[in-house]
Amino acid sequence: MPDNENDDSTVGGDEPPVASPDTASAQDQAQASAGHGRRGPRTRAKKRSFWRELPVLIVVALALSFLVQNFVARVYVIPSQSMEPTLHGCPGCTDDRVLVDKLSYRFTDPRPGDVVVFLGPPSWDNDFASSRSNSPVLRGMQELGALVGLAPPDERDFIKRIVATGGQKVECCDAQGRVLVNGVPLTEPYVVNDFPFERGTMDCTTSVQSQRCFAPVTVPDGHLWMMGDNRNDSADSRYHIADDARGTVPVGNVIGKARLIVSPISRWQVVSAPKIDTTQASALTADPASSPGQGVPAAFGVLAVLPVVGLRRSGRGAPAAFRRWGTRRRFLRRE
Numbered sequence: 001m002p003d004n005e006n007d008d009s010t011v012g013g014d015e016p017p018v019a020s021p022d023t024a025s026a027q028d029q030a031q032a033s034a035g036h037g038r039r040g041p042r043t044r045a046k047k048r049s050f051w052r053e054l055p056v057l058i059v060v061a062l063a064l065s066f067l068v069q070n071f072v073a074r075v076y077v078i079p080s081q082s083m084e085p086t087l088h089g090c091p092g093c094t095d096d097r098v099l100v101d102k103l104s105y106r107f108t109d110p111r112p113g114d115v116v117v118f119l120g121p122p123s124w125d126n127d128f129a130s131s132r133s134n135s136p137v138l139r140g141m142q143e144l145g146a147l148v149g150l151a152p153p154d155e156r157d158f159i160k161r162i163v164a165t166g167g168q169k170v171e172c173c174d175a176q177g178r179v180l181v182n183g184v185p186l187t188e189p190y191v192v193n194d195f196p197f198e199r200g201t202m203d204c205t206t207s208v209q210s211q212r213c214f215a216p217v218t219v220p221d222g223h224l225w226m227m228g229d230n231r232n233d234s235a236d237s238r239y240h241i242a243d244d245a246r247g248t249v250p251v252g253n254v255i256g257k258a259r260l261i262v263s264p265i266s267r268w269q270v271v272s273a274p275k276i277d278t279t280q281a282s283a284l285t286a287d288p289a290s291s292p293g294q295g296v297p298a299a300f301g302v303l304a305v306l307p308v309v310g311l312r313r314s315g316r317g318a319p320a321a322f323r324r325w326g327t328r329r330r331f332l333r334r335e
Helices: 021-071 136-147 298-305
Strands: 073-077 097-101 115-119 157-165 169-172 179-181 214-218 223-227 254-263 308-310
Touching: 021 073, 073 254, 115 223, 157 169, 157 179
Parallel strands: 073 308
Antiparallel strands: 073 097, 097 254, 115 157, 115 254, 157 223, 169 179, 169 214
């Protein structure tokens, strides 16, 4: 019989050798080093991929910004008090920022009651000075920035309310000091501040006329009669009544309709735009979508971070007592 006294074999075969602590540590370090070597190229590849994609992302973002702000909507800042209390704007205070819809008027016409941003005709701002640099390079950069919303457009922009459209006759005032369109007095709840008007003492028939009064104007076809809500502090169509277009603004100059106040947060709301209907006795029809008390969902607040455009400032005042303020702010003019 074979001698089994010194036989160390087992049924499962030979038992693997047990590695010493020093040997195990060396193996772990080798595996870690090998793993690090495998991950390194991938990490570097990801970094290279990001830097290759970054220019594409920037170009796409700029293209989207260009399309949205030139054809869909843009945020404008209100720099003056001419539309108080509907829109806030004053030196030293937090100016309202409004989202202006540029799409609606591609399918519908502006109507009385709408609050709109428009390019001022030449007679509306004779003292306009370009904000562009004299350097051709810097000027080109500013123009490119304006296209994508990184700089304001070099133009005279205003914001007012449409009171009458082409073919309508507008004048002021009736015995109660109200504006008339086609002979129908308007009820205008958005007008809080106006010039004094006292029947028999200071109206449109007394020797000292109220500054509310202006002669009848028939609005030419394709034009609009604009007035600020803050009637005693707005250089609007009344102020330019002596120009060739009788103070009216071409419909083609309208940039868009003011829809929402997006900043500051405490002022989030829809811009009030009740429809002015001269066929009704009240001459005013409530527009449910434009109720001044209607809140704006918080999601619209993100629009406040869109590039902001300042509305041009122009002289302040009203007929027969308008006064020019020479005050200027960068990119802005009082209106």
